[in-house]
Amino acid sequence: MKKSILISVLTIIVITVSSLLFNGCSVSKKVADKLGTQLWAENCARCHNAPAPGEFNNDNWEIVGMHMQVRANLTKTDVDKIIDFLKSANAQ
């Protein structure tokens, strides 16, 4: 058991350090160019129906974005694009 804990802690450290060092992953141009609209449709629908843009106010979208980052392993980059798209609907 001590060995498994050690391996897990080391794995966490390796992921932490490497992600801090590189602070970014190499994505294809097609993925990098995705708009918030597309990411919203793709990522929300992975588990549930996508909520409509007018569902929450801007503050609440930010909170929901962080919740989904935790629950669904979304990257911050994707969350930011999705939330910007959802907020833009409130501005209209």
Place this chain on the structure above:
Amino acid sequence: MKTKLLILICIVTVSILHAQTNNPRSIGQNKFVVLGNAEATYTATKGESAFGDVNFKPIFLWKISDKLFAEAEIEIETGDGEADLGLEYANMCYMVNPYLILHAGRFLPKFGAYRGRMGEAFINRFAANPTGFGDGGIGAMNETGVGAEGGLPFGDIKINYDLYISNGPQLLTDPDNAGQFEYEAYTSNNKFSAVGGRIAILPFQNSSLEIGYSFQSKSKTGEVSTPYENVGVKMQALDINYFHNISGIKSTIRFIGELKHQKVDKATYKNAADEDFTFTDAPTSYYACATIRPSLADNKFLKNLELAGRYSFFNRPNDAPWGGSNVTQVEMALDYWLKWNCLAKFCYLKQKDNPSVFNAQFVFGF
């Protein structure tokens, strides 16, 4: 219990009032909202029918800063004949960078994809859990500990990861439940920890397919200073989730499946007559589900309908007091979506050696 409920109702009311006064142009960093869902179920089986299982599950979410986030869910459930209050999770998260989150507290471990995700009432197309995936089932459910998680994009694919160290499950040794586990304990029964995690790959650039592998291991699960202290458990799960819009039939189809297995070290338990007994404790459960929804249809009524079918199986240890024959269930559901997170479910469950069950469930997300 009444006092607890009263306090909870006060907290919820104040929280909602606070959340609703949060106007869109507010400039404070600390932001808060209450979301969640309510559920009510009607069940009819041979000779009996009743409304029951009314559940209320508020989720409290705080964005403390761009890096700090806290989430908590309280569950009030009535399925056992009284209002049962529980803390589903209270999880504090630190967003280290775009691809890494460190968290601590009570959390829903990503062991498979059903518990805490596909099994949520506004996501699950059925009123009941697949056999082996609900109460009395197997696999990690709630954990208290620390963990790291995130998503790592590479090229067109994405890898999701979760790793955690937690108190882990506690072995039950009473005659009726010997060899089963308490998966939702708030405290630990010994000084040993569990290690677990999930790694998933999303091989398509549109994230339509996710395949995950989960594990959890705890070398000592029994009460300290008892003969059961050294009984260990290893759990594994495989999950798959795929959805696709087919314009030809104006529909969205979805396939979901999950397999869970756990292996418990050999132990000798006492039955009600104080006699020794032992058994091979290695239960397995799995389910496969398919849904179709004409979500691209022009007709408003039709596009909100969804048809779902599910097969589930629970292989229980033959000689365990809680085991015996395997459980097989086939369930069909016709759902009507009132909103993206509100739906009415009408389900017919057929199970081997048990009467068929009709369930109607109404779920409102808020």
